[in-house]
Amino acid sequence: MTQAASFQADADTNSLSDAVAGSTDRARIACPSCDLLFDVTDLPDGATANCSRCGNFLTTNKSDAFERVTSACIAALVMLAVACAFPFMQFSRAGLENTMTLPQTVMELWNNNMPWLAIIVASFILIIPAVVTICMLVLSITLTRNHSPSWLRQLGSTVFHLQNWSMVEVFFVGVLVSLVKIAKMATIVLGTSFWAYAAFTVLFTLAVTNLDKFQSWQKIEALAAE
Amino acid sequence: MSNARTAASQDLSSCHICLKLVNSELHHCPRCGSAMHKRKSDSLQRTLALLVTSTILYIPANILPIMYTDQLSNSAGSTIMGGVVLLIKLGSIPIAAIIFIASVLVPSAKLMMMYYLCWTVARGNLGSERQRTVLYRVTEFIGKWSMIDVFVVAILVALVHLSGILVFRPGVAALAFAGVVIVTMIAAESFDPRLMWDNLEEETEDE
Numbered sequence: 001m002t003q004a005a006s007f008q009a010d011a012d013t014n015s016l017s018d019a020v021a022g023s024t025d026r027a028r029i030a031c032p033s034c035d036l037l038f039d040v041t042d043l044p045d046g047a048t049a050n051c052s053r054c055g056n057f058l059t060t061n062k063s064d065a066f067e068r069v070t071s072a073c074i075a076a077l078v079m080l081a082v083a084c085a086f087p088f089m090q091f092s093r094a095g096l097e098n099t100m101t102l103p104q105t106v107m108e109l110w111n112n113n114m115p116w117l118a119i120i121v122a123s124f125i126l127i128i129p130a131v132v133t134i135c136m137l138v139l140s141i142t143l144t145r146n147h148s149p150s151w152l153r154q155l156g157s158t159v160f161h162l163q164n165w166s167m168v169e170v171f172f173v174g175v176l177v178s179l180v181k182i183a184k185m186a187t188i189v190l191g192t193s194f195w196a197y198a199a200f201t202v203l204f205t206l207a208v209t210n211l212d213k214f215q216s217w218q219k220i221e222a223l224a225a226e
Numbered sequence: 227m228s229n230a231r232t233a234a235s236q237d238l239s240s241c242h243i244c245l246k247l248v249n250s251e252l253h254h255c256p257r258c259g260s261a262m263h264k265r266k267s268d269s270l271q272r273t274l275a276l277l278v279t280s281t282i283l284y285i286p287a288n289i290l291p292i293m294y295t296d297q298l299s300n301s302a303g304s305t306i307m308g309g310v311v312l313l314i315k316l317g318s319i320p321i322a323a324i325i326f327i328a329s330v331l332v333p334s335a336k337l338m339m340m341y342y343l344c345w346t347v348a349r350g351n352l353g354s355e356r357q358r359t360v361l362y363r364v365t366e367f368i369g370k371w372s373m374i375d376v377f378v379v380a381i382l383v384a385l386v387h388l389s390g391i392l393v394f395r396p397g398v399a400a401l402a403f404a405g406v407v408i409v410t411m412i413a414a415e416s417f418d419p420r421l422m423w424d425n426l427e428e429e430t431e432d433e
Contacts, residue, residue: 028247030233030240033359033419037231037238037247054359054423091385093392100385108384109396117401120408121380124373157243157258164415167370167377173324174377180321181313181378182386217244221257 029214031056040214059214066140066219068210073137076203079196080130087191091182102126102193124167129204132166135159136207143216148223156220160213172201234424239264266418270344276413277340283405284333291397293379298390303397306330306375329375329403332368336410339365340417347421355422362419369411376404 027041031051040049040059049058062068087099106126109118139155142148175197179188233240238247244258255262266272291303304312306329313322339361346352379400386394 029245030238030247032240032242032245033362034355034423035232035234035240035420036423037233037236054356056359056363089381089385091388093388096388096391098385098387100381105380105384108387109380112383112396114396114401117376117380117396117404120401120404121377125377153258157260160243164370164411167373170370170373171377173371174374175381177321177324177374178378178381178385180318182382184316185386185392214245217246217257220244221246 027218029058031058060212061215062210062212065210065212065215066144069136069140069207070144072203072207072210073133073140076133076200076207077130077137079200079203080126080133082196083193083200084126086193086196088193088197089179089191090189091186092189093186099191102197124165125171128162129166129168129200132159132162133204133207135162136211139216140211143219143223146223148220148226152220152224156216159211160216163208166204166208168197168201168204172198232423234264234420242266265420265424266416269416269418269421270347272416273340273413274344276409276416277337277344280406280409280413281337283402283409284337287399287402287406288330290399290402292375292399292403293382293397294395296393296395305399306403309375325375325378328371333372333406333410336365336368336372336414340410340413343417343422350425358422359419362414362417362422366414369414370407372407372410373404376400376407 026039029038029040029049030036031038031054033056034051034054036051036053038049038051038058040061043049043059043061045061045063048060050056051058084102086101088102088104090097090099092098103126106118106122109115109121135155135158139152139159142152142155175194182188233247234250237250239250239252239262240247241255241258241260241262243260244255246255246257248255248257248262250264252262254260288306290305292306292309294301294303306325310322310326310330313319313325343358343362343365346358379394379396382394383396386392
């Protein structure tokens with residue numbers, strides 16, 4: 001990320017009167033891992049706030065965050081569509097060859113009498129990432145355009161609930177490991193889908209890191225109040 | 227840290243979904259509608275129950291074969307450790323190291339770290355709060371990386387499919403292993419790191 005100056009919110013300067021009296025208009029956050037209270041109203045643009053007691057990340061304030069999320073999500077969706085449609089890898093040995101697509105990793109597990117494993121793998125590498133990307137896209141567009149539809153809260157909790165359960169980057173490392181594992185056994189040709197999924201992994205991570213939980217909810221609340 | 231103030235000391239609860247600070251008496255978050263708790267409910271019991279579950283699942287995940295290799299008429303199953311040993315024999319030390327770290331070291335280390343954290347909280351918070359918070363954050367971060375081996379199985383099964391010559395089939399251990407990863411991830415989610423700091427609060431109040 002860009003040079004985000006680390007903004008250390010200071011608990012000791014938070015006087016009691018500040019914390020109680022200004023409770024309505026001040027943006028306050030409790031550290032999710034040690035419960036210490038911080039006032040992050042005056043967090044400068046581009047700065048990141050970390051807890052002064054336990055060091056946990058609190059929030060980051062980027063004025064163009066939602067635009068970044070929107071563009072990353074659109075690009076990510078295109079890449080995901082490409083990744084699903086084209087061959088992922090081709091395996092050939094002794095004149096015989098087999099081409100594999102991304103949905104096939106799931107289908108083959110299903111065909112091998114492992115429906116639960118197929119569902120788990122499909123969820124972690126395709127379904128959850130796709131749902132999260134679409135939700136992030138809708139959320140960021142709605143927030144940049146200052147709309148406040150009734151389903152916005154539901155959308156917000158879906159995004160932040162599901163985010164932890166996407167495993168695109170883990171799957172990609174798995175792909176690299178399996179490549180090396182069978183490289184000596186046969187000839188492997190990488191398909192279009194491989195590169196598309198690699199791009200998807202990068203774009204998805206970019207979108208997730210730019211969508212700040214605290215700032216998003218502050219904005220959702222502000223829009224709902226209007 | 228003399229006048230450090232926590233949300234709990236102000237009768238406030240932080241919503242675990244949207245981080246909204248609300249009065250501790252409310253049952254639902256006014257901002258996102260999710261159920262409110264001052265601390266995650268029954269955190270220790272839930273975490274421990276899930277840890278025991280994943281420890282039990284960890285046994286079949288390591289003993290049973292994770293993948294079968296059907297070469298011509300031979301069928302051979304390989305366990306996780308068997309795969310690592312095979313890779314070392316083939317000379318791919320870096321890949322053997324990745325698989326070993328992701329599939330053996332990380333899940334067992336994660337289980338032990340979580341047991342340790344639960345134990346320190348149950349015994350009235352032993353050791354440095356900050357260090358244990360870092361430990362918790364590490365367990366949270368590394369959790370999903372153990373899925374690598376399951377994904378490797380899924381990819382190889384789909385990719386290497388030359389009927390009659392060389393076919394890879396998934397083994398039961400892959401499902402058990404996915405179970406270990408998912409259950410430990412839920413365990414890490416249900417553990418409340420703030421419990422580690424709550425005693426500190428009481429101590430300073432007593433002084």
